[in-house]
Amino acid sequence: MIAVTTVDWVPPFAHGLLRDLRLRWALEEAGLPYEMRFVPLNGRDEPAYRARQPFGQIPLYEEDGKEMFETGAILLHLAEKSDALAPPAPADRIDMTVWLFAALSTIEPHLQQIVMLDLFHKGKDWQAGARAETEAMARKRLGELAAAMGGRDFLAGGRFSVADIAMTTVLRIVGHTDFLTGLPALGVYKAACEARPAFQKALAGQLADIERHAPKE
Numbered sequence: 001m002i003a004v005t006t007v008d009w010v011p012p013f014a015h016g017l018l019r020d021l022r023l024r025w026a027l028e029e030a031g032l033p034y035e036m037r038f039v040p041l042n043g044r045d046e047p048a049y050r051a052r053q054p055f056g057q058i059p060l061y062e063e064d065g066k067e068m069f070e071t072g073a074i075l076l077h078l079a080e081k082s083d084a085l086a087p088p089a090p091a092d093r094i095d096m097t098v099w100l101f102a103a104l105s106t107i108e109p110h111l112q113q114i115v116m117l118d119l120f121h122k123g124k125d126w127q128a129g130a131r132a133e134t135e136a137m138a139r140k141r142l143g144e145l146a147a148a149m150g151g152r153d154f155l156a157g158g159r160f161s162v163a164d165i166a167m168t169t170v171l172r173i174v175g176h177t178d179f180l181t182g183l184p185a186l187g188v189y190k191a192a193c194e195a196r197p198a199f200q201k202a203l204a205g206q207l208a209d210i211e212r213h214a215p216k217e
């Protein structure tokens with residue numbers, strides 16, 4: 001039995017971006033049954049939740065009583081479980097791991113900083129000063145990624161894998177910017193990954209769950 005815990009609701013700017021999307025997408029691609037569980041947005045500091053997730057973050061993954069956090073670790077675990085999520089050749093699986101880490105540790109931090117500045121620290125007096133340098137660094141990393149991808153459809157082994165789930169969901173973080181404009185290698189790649197039925201189902205599931213838990217006016 002697989003269960004994914006996420007927050008019950010978030011403000012609109014985070015709709016379609018919550019990281020439970022990565023796990024929903026992988027599970028849909030793999031055809032593995034799972035259930036969603038919900039922690040109140042303000043309940044993540046409760047000792048009971050902290051005991052399970054030391055940083056109070058989502059998502060939390062549970063499989064047959066074993067719990068995991070960190071989406072990268074969980075995606076790699078799922079890649080071991082399903083041929084739909086990883087290329088078969090050992091060398092290609094190494095590439096998959098490399099690119100998953102590239103997404104989460106080389107690209108994501110810079111894009112996440114943009115979100116922090118644009119959405120969480122908007123209007124603060126120091127925000128404008130930090131924004132230009134942060135944007136330059138994010139654009140530099142995205143340009144490097146586009147050059148490395150060179151128009152290929154997938155990151156590893158010539159086929160879809162958890163590396164693409166990580167990278168696509170990371171690229172979505174700056175959907176409110178024009179950073180991908182002028183980088184067709186990334187824009188086309190992201191759009192193709194997002195067109196996959198499993199992604200569409202996962203996204204619809206996240207949005208429906210958020211809507212269902214929306215605070216009553």
Ligand SMILES: N[C@@H](CCC(=O)N[C@@H](CS)C(=O)NCC(=O)O)C(=O)O
Pocket residue numbers: 017018019020055056057058059069070071072
């Ligand atoms: N590195 C973690 C990041 C998880 C994360 O940042 N989750 C967000 C929601 S999408 C969260 O819980 N943020 C609240 C916080 O960091 O306190 C992972 O990939 O699982």
